Amino acid sequence: MGGKIRILHLAQSAGGVDRYIKMLMKYSDSNKFENILICSYDYEEINYKGLVADFMQIDMHREISAVDDIKAIRTVRKLIKKYNPDIVYAHSSKAGAVARIADIGLKNSCVYNPHGWAFNMRSSKKKQKLYTVIEKLAAPFCDKIVCISEAEKQSALNKKICKENKLQVIFNGVDIEQYENKKGAPLSRTDLDIPEDAFVVGMVGRISPQKAPDVFIQAAKLIKQQISNAYFIIVGNGEQEDEVLNYAKENGFDDSLLITGWVDNPMSYIKLFDVSMLLSRWEGFGLVLAEYMLARKPIVATRVDAIPNIITDHVNGLLVNVDDPQEACKAVIELYNNKNLRGQLIENGCKDVYSRFDARRVAEEHGEMFEKLVN
DSSP: OOSOEEEEEEEOOOTHHHHHHHHHHHHSOTTTEEEEEEEOTTSOGGGGTTTOSEEEEOOOOSSOOHHHHHHHHHHHHHHHHHHOOSEEEEESHHHHHHHHHHTTTOSSEEEEEOSSOGGGSSOOHHHHHHHHHHHHHHGGGOSEEEESSHHHHHHHHHTTOSOGGGEEEOOOOBOHHHHHTOOSOOOOTGGGTOOTTOEEEEEESOSSGGGOHHHHHHHHHHHHHHOTTEEEEEEBOOTTHHHHHHHHHHTTOGGGEEEOBSOSOHHHHHTTOSEEEEOOSSOSOOHHHHHHHHTTOOEEEEOOTTHHHHOOBTTTBEEEOTTOHHHHHHHHHHHHHOHHHHHHHHHHHHHHHHHHOBHHHHHHHHHHHHHHHHO
16 A cells, blocks of 8 residues: 555544644654544644644534534544545544444544543443443444553443454553653742642642542541641642632631642643642543653552553552542551652652653554554
8 A cells, every 4th residue: 555544533522632642643653644633623723733734623512412413423424535534533432423423334444542431431320321322333333442541441341342352452651752851940839839848739630520629629638637738739620629619718728729720731730749649530541640650759549440550559659449538648648658658659650651651652553553454
C-alpha cells in the first residue's frame, strides 16, 4: 500500500480525551500517518495546529437524543465519504456509537476507544444496562476496541461486549517530554497565599461525583484535626464546588482550602503538593496518577477499577477503599509521619512513569495496530 495511512478521529467529550488525542497525534509518525479530527464544539482548533491535515467541528452532544444523534450520524457518514480514510478512530462512548453506525458498509477499518466504559460509571442500574446493551450492539461494527487498562479489558469480557480477540490493551501514558521542557517561572506558595510551612494535600480532577471531592473534603477535615498546618488544594471545577466550599466553611477550615477552578497547567499546582490524592469512585485509567509520579509526589488513591493496575499498595503509592474518608486520612497521616516511605513511593513511581507510562509508547503501539489493520 502506497502513501500515508489516513486516520479520521471522531471525538465528542473533551478534557482527558482531548489531551489523549493531542498526545497521540504529537508522537505519531508523520511520515506514515495523516490525522484528521472531527469533534464537538468543546475542542479548540488552535490546539491542533500542525497536528492535523484537517479539523472540523460538528454538533454532537453527550446526552442520548434520537433527533440529534441521527443528525450527527448523517453528518459523520458524509464526512467519512468525503475524506475516505483508511481508519476511523472513535474516542469515548458517544463518538463510538455515532462513528460505528455512520461507518456501516463503508470500506475502511474502524477502531473504538471508550476511554473508560460508560457502564462502569456509578449510575442507575437502568442506565448501566442501557450502556451495556448499546456497547454490545455496536461492537460488531468495528475491527478493534482499545482498552486503556487491563481492568477495562476485563470489564468488557465480564459484560460479554465482544470476543477477546477484538480487544487490545494500550496502556495510557503522559507527555514526559512536554513536562521536562516546560519553560517559565513555576508557581510558588507565596503566589497563592499558601503558608510556606504548610503540609499541602491536593487533588486534580473534576469536582463531580466520579472524583469524590466530597470524600476528599471530609478526609481534609479529619487530617486538619491531626495536622494543624495542613492545607488543601483542589485543581479543577465542577458542579460540587459549592458543596465542598460550604463543608469547609461549616467546619471552620475554609481558610486552608484553595479551589483553583479550571486551569490549563495542572502540573504547576501539583508541584506544590506534599501528598497527591485520587479518590475516584470509578476510573478507566486515572492519567493524573502518572502525572503525580512525574512530579515526584507520593500518592493516595482508591482501590477501584484500573487504579490497582497502576498503583501497587506501599510500593508506588497507598491504596484506600472507595468512599472512606477515615482511611484516606489515615494514609495521609502515615505519609506525614514516615519520610522514608514517602521517598520510597516517589522513587518507585518515578521509575514506573518512565518505563510504563510514556506517551511515545502509546503512539508506537497505536502505529503498529493501524499498520496491521490496513495491510
